[in-house]
Structures are given as structure tokens and as C-alpha cells.
Amino acid sequence: MSGTDRIRRLVPxxxxxxxxxxxxxxxxxxxxxxxxxxxxxxxxxxxxTYWTDLGNLGGLTNTQANDLVQxxxxxxxxxxxxxxxxxxxxALGADVTISNWAAVVNAIEGCAPxxxxxxxxxxxxxxxxxxxxxxxxxxxxxxxxxxxxxxPTCLTSDVVTNAFTRGYAVMNGxxxxxxxxxxxxxxxxxxxxxxxxxxxxxxxCLGFFGCPDNDSAAGLPTMFPILVEAGEMTSPSTDDxxxxxxxxxxxxxxxxxxxxxxxxxxxxxxTPTQGFNVVAxxxxxxxxxxxxxxxxxxxxxxxxxxxxxxxxxLNLYPGLSPSPYGSRxxxxxGYYEILGLPPGFYTVEVEAYDSSxxxxxxxxxxxxxxxxxxxxxxxxxxxxxxxxxxxxxxLCADKTTLTVNAGGQISTGTDIILNGTPPRYDAWESxx
Amino acid sequence: MDYGRLSGLILRTMKSFLPTRATPCSFLALVAAxxxxxxxxxxxxxxxxxxxAFLARRAEIIVQGRxxxxxxxxxxxYPNIRTVVVTLEVxxxxxxxxxxxxxxxxxxxxxxxxxxxxxxxxxxxxxxxxPRPSSYGLSSPLGLEQxxxxxxxxxxxxxxxxxxxxxxxxxxxxxxxxERAGLRLDEAQLRVASTPRGAVPLRDFTSLVVRLMSLPRxx
Numbered sequence: 001m002s003g004t005d006r007i008r009r010l011v012p013x014x015x016x017x018x019x020x021x022x023x024x025x026x027x028x029x030x031x032x033x034x035x036x037x038x039x040x041x042x043x044x045x046x047x048x049t050y051w052t053d054l055g056n057l058g059g060l061t062n063t064q065a066n067d068l069v070q071x072x073x074x075x076x077x078x079x080x081x082x083x084x085x086x087x088x089x090x091a092l093g094a095d096v097t098i099s100n101w102a103a104v105v106n107a108i109e110g111c112a113p114x115x116x117x118x119x120x121x122x123x124x125x126x127x128x129x130x131x132x133x134x135x136x137x138x139x140x141x142x143x144x145x146x147x148x149x150x151x152p153t154c155l156t157s158d159v160v161t162n163a164f165t166r167g168y169a170v171m172n173g174x175x176x177x178x179x180x181x182x183x184x185x186x187x188x189x190x191x192x193x194x195x196x197x198x199x200x201x202x203x204x205c206l207g208f209f210g211c212p213d214n215d216s217a218a219g220l221p222t223m224f225p226i227l228v229e230a231g232e233m234t235s236p237s238t239d240d241x242x243x244x245x246x247x248x249x250x251x252x253x254x255x256x257x258x259x260x261x262x263x264x265x266x267x268x269x270x271t272p273t274q275g276f277n278v279v280a281x282x283x284x285x286x287x288x289x290x291x292x293x294x295x296x297x298x299x300x301x302x303x304x305x306x307x308x309x310x311x312x313x314l315n316l317y318p319g320l321s322p323s324p325y326g327s328r329x330x331x332x333x334g335y336y337e338i339l340g341l342p343p344g345f346y347t348v349e350v351e352a353y354d355s356s357x358x359x360x361x362x363x364x365x366x367x368x369x370x371x372x373x374x375x376x377x378x379x380x381x382x383x384x385x386x387x388x389x390x391x392x393x394x395l396c397a398d399k400t401t402l403t404v405n406a407g408g409q410i411s412t413g414t415d416i417i418l419n420g421t422p423p424r425y426d427a428w429e430s431x432x
Numbered sequence: 433m434d435y436g437r438l439s440g441l442i443l444r445t446m447k448s449f450l451p452t453r454a455t456p457c458s459f460l461a462l463v464a465a466x467x468x469x470x471x472x473x474x475x476x477x478x479x480x481x482x483x484x485a486f487l488a489r490r491a492e493i494i495v496q497g498r499x500x501x502x503x504x505x506x507x508x509x510y511p512n513i514r515t516v517v518v519t520l521e522v523x524x525x526x527x528x529x530x531x532x533x534x535x536x537x538x539x540x541x542x543x544x545x546x547x548x549x550x551x552x553x554x555x556x557x558x559x560x561x562x563p564r565p566s567s568y569g570l571s572s573p574l575g576l577e578q579x580x581x582x583x584x585x586x587x588x589x590x591x592x593x594x595x596x597x598x599x600x601x602x603x604x605x606x607x608x609x610x611e612r613a614g615l616r617l618d619e620a621q622l623r624v625a626s627t628p629r630g631a632v633p634l635r636d637f638t639s640l641v642v643r644l645m646s647l648p649r650x651x
Contacts, residue, residue: 139563
């Protein structure tokens with residue numbers, strides 16, 4: 001079988017094999033063959049205008065809620081290496097309640113011109129004062145667990161960009177959440193509205209009691225799939241900063257930060273693999289009390305620009321067409337790209353996505369399908385580092401240090417060969 | 433490809449990707465946590481962790497069954513609001529209306545493909561903790577992924593169950609809640625309730641659910 005054929009067969013079988021993968025804090029949507037292929041979707045309106053609801057939000061008055069929205073958006077706007085500003089254009093046409101939410105969402109998602117005398121606006125921030133709207137959308141009682149939801153919608157494409165044209169967010173005010181918790185939810189949900197996917201950094205924070213130490217908490221991304229540290233998740237981490245800056249770069253982004261690019265490969269050293277989390281961590285400085293490796297880390301998902309649904313022969317969803325999203329360029333299957341690294345010394349590691357991160361909480365093109373891969377080698381269950389002599393039988397803890405310079409890119413010697421995979425996909429497919 | 437073959441293929445390919453020293457239990461837990469793909473679905477929602485006591489107390493419908501059919505369509509009168517209509521062949525209605533089938537409609541968000549693909553697959557066995565339908569006829573599992581469980585049979589013929597979070601945090605504080613309410617849990621129920629994450633035996637799980645169903649409903 002030729003290499004190309006092998007890769008063609010690899011993709012659907014990878015999807016079948018599943019256990020969860022994801023893409024670091026990458027784009028939520030990437031253009032497919034009918035769009036600008038391999039180009040992330042983003043907003044092309046700047047400043048991005050938005051409209052807010054007329055009611056209260058939990059214990060907050062309407063004015064306080066509006067201020068909190070502004071504060072949450074400012075968390076993204078204030079990122080110096082990104083260029084995205086926000087302007088409140090006014091209020092929605094009426095208070096959104098259980099009596100009109102469906103009409104509002106139906107109008108927004110219809111993508112047709114909106115009635116200027118209607119309630120909906122292109123970017124609507126809806127205050128679900130007591131959780132009643134969430135109970136209508138998801139069923140009574142779900143307002144006790146769903147904190148909010150948001151999405152960009154009405155995707156368009158021209159010869160240059162893939163763009164969102166509308167979006168909406170619903171914030172749940174039931175049970176009078178604290179301003180800190182509400183802000184964390186807003187920052188996270190607005191991140192999605194801006195086109196950011198979930199991200200996995202410092203997965204040890206998934207324990208019963210949250211992050212085990214302050215360093216892990218400090219590096220926890222706002223776009224972590226589960227709200228575990230509201231206080232920390234109100235402000236973007238290095239990973240969040242890199243994600244937003246990649247979508248909306250300020251000119252300083254490419255001159256003040258560095259990047260590492262490479263591929264994740266099967267043990268044959270040739271076959272690329274999609275759906276693993278690749279993390280660059282700053283080398284800990286022994287002269288400080290902080291652990292910089294947990295505080296300064298940026299992730300990427302291998303194959304984050306590639307489609308998660310490339311013609312799999314399995315038709316689990318009759319009547320649904322293949323995904324319109326993601327590139328079909330096979331060179332991108334195992335490709336990772338870690339951007340926005342402050343200059344310094346870094347290690348690079350590859351790890352599995354946590355098996356709790358699937359579908360709605362998934363990361364990357366495969367995570368959204370509920371697919372997660374474990375690390376293949378018994379000797380490296382928690383992941384393996386990029387080593388100076390990268391091979392399929394190197395020690396998982398054997399790591400090399402890369403020097404990242406401002407404006408620099410490291411793209412050679414950065415491929416990681418996974419230990420313990422079958423040598424060829426055929427062997428995997430027909431294995432016992 | 434029929435579903436039986438699909439399950440076999442998933443098991444085979446996953447097995448070949450597992451550590452050679454993985455135990456049968458870890459393998460099966462992995463399969464149960466991830467294998468049969470699709471699930472619930474709202475894409476970009478953020479949820480608060482909830483435990484099994486909450487689910488058992490608050491769900492209006494607790495149904496165990498096999499997905500017979502899924503249909504993706506707009507919400508009646510609001511065609512741009514995308515929903516999936518799921519029909520289950522009921523194996524056991526733990527709480528809810530009697531009948532051989534149970535059908536519900538779930539909101540799936542605006543991105544038809546992304547969320548729809550993350551929907552329900554015909555043939556898979558589920559246990560769902562659902563609210564009653566809203567006035568628009570919509571219901572999603574409580575806590576979305578947290579109230580949506582898949583059942584997978586291992587090679588020993590034992591049924592295992594895990595929700596879409598891989599049961600992460602599902603049993604946190606459950607024994608304490610039961611004790612406060614004066615409910616005595618047996619050894620198997622306590623063993624399940626001490627699981628930090630990962631799939632657990634269906635029989636013990638449902639036994640625990642039934643016990644917790646006697647908790648006051650609205651606390």
C-alpha cells in the first residue's frame with residue numbers, strides 16, 4: 001500500500017478507534033473544501049458590536065449585568081498581542097423571556113436580514129434572569145447545572161477570510177451566582193463566540209478539589225472545558241492569550257512571541273496522527289518559588305486544521321452529510337502549531353486528552369465527535385516529551401529544551417514519534 | 433455495516449492502541465467511557481458539576497433503552513432552531529411513563545453538523561436522566577453530558593456504564609447525601625459510590641440509582 005493510501009485509510013480508522021482527542025486552544029471552526037480551506041473562522045468586524053438584554057441577571061441589575069459583560073469582554077480586548085475591540089451598540093428590542101426566546105434565536109440562526117423593529121440583533125447577549133430560558137431550551141431543572149451557552153453562527157466565506165456574521169450568548173442568573181462565577185462563565189462563553197475552542201492545560205485541576213496548587217491554577221485556561229476555578233478563569237492565561245492572538249493578531253504578536261510547529265507521528269515515524277494534545281511548557285526557573293512550567297504553557301491539537309470527519313465509512317448518523325469543516329490536506333493530519341510563546345526556554349510534550357472531555361466539552365475536531373485516544377504506550381501513560389533523539393522507543397521523560405526567541409519559529413526537530421503504536425496502520429486494523 | 437460489527441471494530445482497534453499491560457478492567461473502562469461515540473449535544477455550554485444524587489432526585493424521566501431512531505429537524509414553528517428527535521426502545525423505565533418506546537426532542541445548537549454528529553446513534557444502549565419536556569417540547573439530559581450514560585457489554589458479558597464525563601465526579605458526596613437522608617447503602621452500592629471516575633457495573637449502578645430515587649425530590 002502506498003503512503004498516500006495508507007494515510008487515506010488511517011483517517012477513518014482513527015476516528016473509529018476513539019477515545020477523545022482535541023485541539024488545544026485552537027479555532028472552533030476551520031474552513032473546509034467549500035470555504036477557504038484550512039483557514040479558521042473569525043470575526044471580521046472590529047470593533048465587534050453587541051446588544052444586551054433589558055432584564056436583570058440573577059442578583060445583578062441590568063446596569064450591573066451590562067458592566068459585567070463589558071468587563072468580561074475587556075478581558076479579551078486587553079490582550080496586548082491581539083487586536084479585537086468591543087462596542088455595546090445598545091439594547092435588544094425587548095426583554096428576552098420564555099415567551100419570545102424561540103423567536104429571537106430563530107431569527108438569529110436564520111441568517112436572513114433582521115427586522116430592525118424586532119427583538120433580535122446580530123450579536124445578542126441574553127440575560128436569563130432566573131434560568132427560565134435555559135429550562136425551556138434544555139428542559140426544566142437544567143438551569144441548576146447549565147451556567148450559560150454561546151456560539152457564533154451564520155458562517156460566510158469569501159476569497160480571503162472565513163467569517164462569522166452573527167452570534168448569541170445566554171447567561172444564567174438562577175441561584176444568584178457570584179459576580180466572579182458569572183464573569184468566568186462570560187469570559188469562557190465569549191471566547192467561544194469569538195471562535196475559540198476548548199483547551200487542555202494542567203489537567204490535574206480535574207481532581208475532586210480543583211487545582212492542586214496555585215501554579216496549576218494560574219496556568220489554567222479560561223477555555224478549559226469545565227469550570228473548576230472560577231477566580232482563575234476570569235482572566236486569560238498564556239494559552240488563552242495565544243489562542244485569541246492567533247485569530248486576531250496585533251502586529252506585535254509575531255514580533256514579541258515565538259512559535260513551535262511540528263507533527264505527531266505513529267511509531268513508524270511517517271504516519272501522522274490527529275487528536276493528541278501538544279503542550280509547550282516554559283522550563284521551570286529554580287531561582288523562583290513559582291513553577292513556571294505550569295504557569296506558562298501553550299497547547300495545540302495535532303491535526304487541528306484537518307477535518308474530524310473525513311469520509312468515514314461508518315454512517316452512525318443517517319441523513320447527515322460529511323462535515324463541511326476542516327481541511328482535507330493530508331499534510332495537516334498530524335500538524336501542530338504552538339503560537340504566542342513568550343521568549344524563553346521550553347519543553348514540548350504530547351499527551352492524551354482527558355476522557356472526560358467529549359462532545360460538548362470536547363476539544364478539537366475529533367473531541368467534538370466524542371473521540372479521544374489514550375497514549376498508546378504502557379510506559380508513557382501520561383504522555384511523552386520531545387527528546388533530542390526522538391524515536392519510537394525513547395524514554396518518555398527524556399526531554400530536550402528549545403530556545404524560543406521573539407519573532408522566531410522552530411520547525412525542525414520538532415516531530416514527536418509516539419512510542420508503542422503499531423508500525424503500520426494495516427497491522428493495527430487487522431490486529432487481534 | 434451493522435452496529436454489531438461496528439462495536440467489534442471499535443473494540444478491536446481500541447485494544448490494539450492500548451498499553452500492553454492494561455488490565456481488562458482499565459480497558460473496559462476505557463471502552464465504556466469512550467467507545468460508542470455519539471452523545472448529547474449542545475456544543476458550547478458550560479455546566480456545573482452535578483452528582484448522581486442530584487440526577488436521581490431531579491430527573492422526571494429515568495429511562496434505560498436502545499436508540500431506535502434519530503431524526504434531525506427544526507423545532508416546530510421555529511425551523512431555524514435545530515433539534516434531534518430520539519426514539520428509544522425501552523428496556524427499563526426506572527421513572528416515567530410506561531411504554532415500549534420513549535421519544536424526546538433535544539436542542540442541538542446552530543451548527544448542524546458539529547452538534548448533530550455529536551448526537552445519538554441508532555443501536556447504542558443508554559440510560560438517560562431527563563427532565564420533563566419544556567413547553568416547547570424540548571428536553572436534554574440533566575447536566576447535558578453528565579446525565580447521559582452509555583451502556584457497553586464487556587467480553588465477560590457484564591454491562592458497564594459511564595456518562596459522557598467518564599463518571600468524573602459523579603459519585604462525589606453521594607454516600608454523605610444518602611447518610612444524611614437516612615438511606616443505608618449496601619456494600620456494592622458503596623463500592624460504586626466510591627469510584628472517582630470510570631465505568632462501573634450497570635447492575636450495581638442501577639441498584640444505587642434506585643436507592644437514591646427515594647431521596648426527597650426537590651432538595
